[in-house]
Amino acid sequence: MIKIKFRSALVDTRAVRGADCDSDHMLVVGKLRVKLKSKRLTTIKTIKSNIEKLEETDVRNAYAIHVQNRFKLLEEEEITSDWETIKSVLTEAAMESLGLCINECRRNNWFDEECRSAAERRKRCRIKWIEDRANIDKREDLRVSRNLATSKNRRKKREKLGEKLKKIERMEKREINFRELVGGEMDSSQE
Missing domain, CATH: 1.10.287 (Helix Hairpins)
Incomplete structure (x- = not known):
């Protein structure tokens, strides 16, 4: 049940009868005392926008205007369009026009x-x-x-x-294109 290499690290094992794993088998819980090398990870907190609001035409137009204005500012400053600047422009425009997604962004929203x-x-x-x-x-x-x-x-x-x-099909019928949303043309070398 455990590799020989970790045998000395095994402290305690117990069968848990009350654990519900939708099976007729019993869950076995073991305690291990293992020393692992620590690895420092930098966590990046992702901020989600409420993209459901893009269905409303007023909000969609406001978002398109924010994105166009930000890209115009970047063109005036003559900054090369790399990923970080595009990302910051889109996230800032989304925060201003869409707002944050709070409780509506549950993953299992079908579980009622x-x-x-x-x-x-x-x-x-x-x-x-x-x-x-x-x-x-x-x-x-x-x-x-x-x-x-x-x-x-x-x-x-x-x-x-x-x-x-069905929602995706409705959006596809509208044929909203990212280029139209941004308001600029992309040349073939960037695609």
Whole structure:
């Protein structure tokens, strides 16, 4: 279960019966005492803009105007357009016209109360089955609730993905091009 090289580092192992990993296997937790070389990492905090606001024409036009004005300032200063300047122009324009994305940018926005209740039911059935593994009815209840929870999650995920694809298709029909948004022409050597 553990490599010989780390055998002396293993301090403690325990089987955790209550951990819900949607399986009939028990989770094994081990404590290791390992000395690792520290590596210093510099973290860069990414700031997300609320791009949902770009669907509104007023906000989209304001964003385009901000970007055009910033690029005009850069042309006047005769700075070569490298990635850092373009990045700073776009992020500053997005902050001014779009604002920050706070709670709307959740990754699993398809996981709603219906999915949560199905997961809770599956968890309750699993606990009942663990208490009495010999009972076939409890095993069957667990199987049914597991299938129900999985199918609800898949359905919700597909619905959300379908909504996103329809939204992309609507945006594609508008044929908003980045060049039009910026207001400048890019020559073929930069593409």
